[in-house]
Amino acid sequence: MQGLIDDLMDQSVITDAEALTSLIYGCLSEEAFWIAEGDQGSDRLEHALKALRLLLRGVLVESHEV
Numbered sequence: 001m002q003g004l005i006d007d008l009m010d011q012s013v014i015t016d017a018e019a020l021t022s023l024i025y026g027c028l029s030e031e032a033f034w035i036a037e038g039d040q041g042s043d044r045l046e047h048a049l050k051a052l053r054l055l056l057r058g059v060l061v062e063s064h065e066v
Contacts, residue, residue, distance in 0.1 A: 027055060 005017040014020060031048040038044045
């Protein structure tokens with residue numbers, strides 16, 4: 001994952017690959033437990049995917065900031 005993020009960093013799409021990799025990994029790990037603990041796993045999965053998309057959109061560097 002860090003290699004993919006490094007590539008995005010080289011393209012000025014994101015910043016700080018190491019911190020971002022750690023953050024994403026932690027989010028995925030915690031969300032997996034949250035999904036597994038609930039009775040409505042498929043509903044929780046859908047909510048988790050939406051949250052992950054929002055997180056990933058939030059770390060993109062806007063072109064005017066580069």
